[in-house]
Amino acid sequence: MDADTPADEVLDELFSTIESRKAELPEDSYTTALFTHEKGENYVLEKIGEEATEAILAAKDDDREELLAESADLVYHLLVLLSMKGASLEDLRTELRDRF
Ligand SMILES: N=c1c2ncn([C@@H]3O[C@H](COP(=O)(O)OP(=O)(O)OP(=O)(O)O)[C@@H](O)[C@H]3O)c2ncn1[C@@H]1O[C@H](COP(=O)(O)O)[C@@H](O)[C@H]1O
Numbered sequence: 001m002d003a004d005t006p007a008d009e010v011l012d013e014l015f016s017t018i019e020s021r022k023a024e025l026p027e028d029s030y031t032t033a034l035f036t037h038e039k040g041e042n043y044v045l046e047k048i049g050e051e052a053t054e055a056i057l058a059a060k061d062d063d064r065e066e067l068l069a070e071s072a073d074l075v076y077h078l079l080v081l082l083s084m085k086g087a088s089l090e091d092l093r094t095e096l097r098d099r100f
Pocket residue numbers: 001014017021028029030031032050072073076
């Protein structure tokens with residue numbers, strides 16, 4: 001993924017990068033570190049809790065910039081969890097669409 005990726009393709013690109021890290025486990029990759037952590041999936045679950053708390057605190061402080069940054073961290077870690085559990089972005093889209 002690079003800075004030229006159209007904004008409406010960012011989530012697909014990000015999920016595709018996560019899936020590729022899961023398959024190839026390159027060194028020097030934070031995503032690889034999540035997939036191979038000694039705590040297993042518990043580590044990414046902890047990160048989701050932390051990032052959600054940080055997003056809540058930013059919202060309470062009315063810090064829009066921080067809220068966006070923490071929300072991006074939260075979404076990234078949530079996508080890693082979905083990938084870990086064998087779910088796809090398409091599954092998430094379907095779940096959301098079925099609530100219309
Ligand atoms: N979107 C993200 C992303 N969002 C957040 N993070 C990482 O999530 C971590 C957030 O945790 P914290 O805020 O607690 O910061 P930290 O203290 O460094 O983290 P810990 O040591 O506590 O784990 C940071 O290390 C961020 O770098 C991300 N890491 C990667 N990506 C995307 O994933 C792609 C692949 O990254 P690599 O797997 O590193 O190649 C990148 O190109 C990005 O597009």
